[in-house]
Amino acid sequence: MAQSQKPLRIAVIGAGIVGAATAWELIKDGHAVTLIEPDEPGGPQAASYGNGAWISPASIIPMSMPGLWRKVPGYLLDPSGPLVLRWMALPSLAPWLWRFLAAGWTVQKVEHTARVLASILRDAPQRHADLAEEIGRLDLIHRTGLLYAYRDRRAFAEEGLAWRLRKDNGLRWRELEAEALRRREPDLSPDYRFGILVEDGAHCADPGAYVAAIVQAVCARGGVLVRARANGFVLMNSRLEAVATDRGQIACDRAVICSGIRSRALARAASDRVMLASERGYHGVIASPQAGPRCPVMPSDGRMANTPTAAGLRLAGQVELTHVDAEPDWRRVEILVQHALKTYPGLGPRERLKIERWMGHRPSTPDGRPVIGASSASPDIFHAFGHGHVGLASGPITGRIIADLVSGKDAPIDIRPFAISRFGALGCFWWTSLPSDGRRVPPE
Numbered sequence: 498m499a500q501s502q503k504p505l506r507i508a509v510i511g512a513g514i515v516g517a518a519t520a521w522e523l524i525k526d527g528h529a530v531t532l533i534e535p536d537e538p539g540g541p542q543a544a545s546y547g548n549g550a551w552i553s554p555a556s557i558i559p560m561s562m563p564g565l566w567r568k569v570p571g572y573l574l575d576p577s578g579p580l581v582l583r584w585m586a587l588p589s590l591a592p593w594l595w596r597f598l599a600a601g602w603t604v605q606k607v608e609h610t611a612r613v614l615a616s617i618l619r620d621a622p623q624r625h626a627d628l629a630e631e632i633g634r635l636d637l638i639h640r641t642g643l644l645y646a647y648r649d650r651r652a653f654a655e656e657g658l659a660w661r662l663r664k665d666n667g668l669r670w671r672e673l674e675a676e677a678l679r680r681r682e683p684d685l686s687p688d689y690r691f692g693i694l695v696e697d698g699a700h701c702a703d704p705g706a707y708v709a710a711i712v713q714a715v716c717a718r719g720g721v722l723v724r725a726r727a728n729g730f731v732l733m734n735s736r737l738e739a740v741a742t743d744r745g746q747i748a749c750d751r752a753v754i755c756s757g758i759r760s761r762a763l764a765r766a767a768s769d770r771v772m773l774a775s776e777r778g779y780h781g782v783i784a785s786p787q788a789g790p791r792c793p794v795m796p797s798d799g800r801m802a803n804t805p806t807a808a809g810l811r812l813a814g815q816v817e818l819t820h821v822d823a824e825p826d827w828r829r830v831e832i833l834v835q836h837a838l839k840t841y842p843g844l845g846p847r848e849r850l851k852i853e854r855w856m857g858h859r860p861s862t863p864d865g866r867p868v869i870g871a872s873s874a875s876p877d878i879f880h881a882f883g884h885g886h887v888g889l890a891s892g893p894i895t896g897r898i899i900a901d902l903v904s905g906k907d908a909p910i911d912i913r914p915f916a917i918s919r920f921g922a923l924g925c926f927w928w929t930s931l932p933s934d935g936r937r938v939p940p941e
């Protein structure tokens with residue numbers, strides 16, 4: 498910390514990857530950090546626990562792409578596809594859905610989103626490697642590359658816009674023909690005859706343990722973890738005095754909202770309205786698999802991550818748009834498992850597989866961009882949430898941006914595209930009930 502700068506008391510609300518990485522950057526800058534988290538840091542309530550574990554500079558393609566609206570009736574009717582929209586949730590989700598479709602209406606719009614996402618994902622593998630090294634857990638970050646598997650070149654060409662956007666944003670990759678693909682991934686079904694290897698990509702062997710390790714490192718450097726749920730802010734003439742929690746007030750000079758899908762209520766308490774929906778996702782982890790990928794694979798026809806992790810082969814994916822507090826639909830894990838059985842024929846038979854199942858909430862804005870920056874209520878309250886599909890990868894840069902803003906420095910990238918003001922007055926008309934936590938069930 499610069500001599501002239503006074504250390505601040507900073508409350509970080511939520512200990513998923515975003516809160517943990519933010520707390521780490523703040524404590525490195527010399528501030529006094531209190532992490533407020535009602536559950537285990539990196540526990541199954543957090544999206545950070547169960548994600549696909551990809552740290553990918555290629556994840557810059559938004560979910561909403563031109564022509565997506567034509568597929569919406571199919572999403573309502575087909576319960577087995579990778580994206581499902583439940584009828585009952587349609588009325589409450591309609592405003593979010595409308596903005597979501599609008600965000601991908603034209604090629605120019607998705608070009609813009611891809612450019613913005615590239616700014617937070619370009620150096621994600623290096624940022625994670627640095628963070629993991631600083632906390633002494635470099636063993637959790639594997640830089641073995643990420644592989645996209647296609648049936649053939651024609652299937653790859655069908656995703657031409659996505660790969661053009663990646664190329665425009667500086668991504669480099671290697672094309673693998675059938676034989677090279679087989680050499681690299683011998684267990685992959687021969688039905689896949691073309692691959693794209695993103696050599697710069699990385700993955701995390703255990704995202705939940707990684708978050709817990711970051712929090713442990715924060716505490717080892719003097720940070721404090723308070724088991725409480727934040728529910729508001731105490732302000733005096735727009736300056737922050739404390740964060741209110743269910744266990745009393747925590748006095749502080751600055752606060753950062755990093756509460757994933759639950760951030761909307763806290764943003765409201767900071768006078769901001771945000772469109773945030775849960776794109777629910779699922780995982781199944783197959784312990785001690787007999788076959789599987791050597792590096793993380795995304796079979797293009799499954800739209801899911803197949804990631805080797807410490808606990809086994811993690812199959813993560815599915816997008817389910819429904820009420821946040823609806824019961825998990827565990828059939829979605831079975832869809833992932835059935836797809837994996839076809840992708841790696843040596844994996845089966847199904848009856849022998851022990852599968853841990855999990856459902857969690859991607860905290861998603863309709864335009865696919867996180868919300869990072871100061872709140873409307875006070876220059877002392879900051880937003881750092883809404884990372885949707887890319888929160889694991891972009892956690893460390895988010896932490897750095899917030900630490901720089903707190904210290905009154907320029908952020909390392911242009912943060913105007915992440916401002917909460919982009920929701921304008923529209924956010925005011927949107928209200929649904931607050932979400933339940935993520936869920937985990939033990940192996941069958």
Ligand SMILES: Cc1cc2nc3c(=O)[nH]c(=O)nc-3n(C[C@H](O)[C@H](O)[C@H](O)COP(=O)(O)OP(=O)(O)OC[C@H]3O[C@@H](n4cnc5c(N)ncnc54)[C@H](O)[C@@H]3O)c2cc1C
Pocket residue numbers: 510511512513514515516533534535536537538539540542543544545546547548549550551552553725726727728755756757758759760777778779780802813814815857858859860881882883884885886887888889890891
């Ligand atoms: C199936 C699936 C696959 C995914 N795959 C990937 C991937 O491969 N790569 C990638 O980069 N991203 C991926 N993601 C997205 C990524 O997991 C999320 O964007 C990221 O975890 C969000 O992190 P977070 O810290 O904002 O929220 P969370 O991890 O949800 O953490 C929020 C924390 O805040 C706490 N909290 C909530 N309310 C309060 C309160 N009032 N007071 C205090 N604390 C509170 C919660 O208990 C929780 O611990 C995936 C997500 C899913 C669901």
